[in-house]
Amino acid sequence: MGAFNWIVFTAKCPNCGNTSIIRYQTHVASSYDGPGSERFHDHTYKLGDVLPWFDKDHPVFEDWAQGNAIEPTNEQTVSECCHGECTSCNVDCFAVIVFNDRKVAYVDSIGRIEDWPDDFYK
Numbered sequence: 806m807g808a809f810n811w812i813v814f815t816a817k818c819p820n821c822g823n824t825s826i827i828r829y830q831t832h833v834a835s836s837y838d839g840p841g842s843e844r845f846h847d848h849t850y851k852l853g854d855v856l857p858w859f860d861k862d863h864p865v866f867e868d869w870a871q872g873n874a875i876e877p878t879n880e881q882t883v884s885e886c887c888h889g890e891c892t893s894c895n896v897d898c899f900a901v902i903v904f905n906d907r908k909v910a911y912v913d914s915i916g917r918i919e920d921w922p923d924d925f926y927k
């Protein structure tokens with residue numbers, strides 16, 4: 806499994822139905838590398854945050870949207886189906902999260918893990 810970060814937000818859980826904090830793993834703008842002793846890995850972000858990334862002149866700058874579950878929709882926007890876990894019932898679920906130029910733009914859909922959309926890799 807590659808590097809990842811966390812996106813945390815409150816939503817109605819598709820499993821238990823409670824309004825819960827759900828933690829999702831994203832591979833957007835994630836790397837075991839980073840400037841100095843920093844790594845773009847295992848940090849927690851929320852909706853509206855802009856994920857930090859390498860400087861523009863860094864060789865992998867353009868690769869911010871690479872990952873294992875990403876459907877590019879245009880140059881600036883990608884959506885990723887992210888694996889998540891409800892902090893209320895601890896059951897796995899998914900969310901399709903849309904990123905606009907590394908900003909966590911919005912959540913497109915949320916569902917149970919068995920309803921993982923076919924358009925996305927698991």
Ligand SMILES: [Zn+2]
Pocket residue numbers: 818819820821822823825891892893894895896
């Ligand atoms: Zn739940």
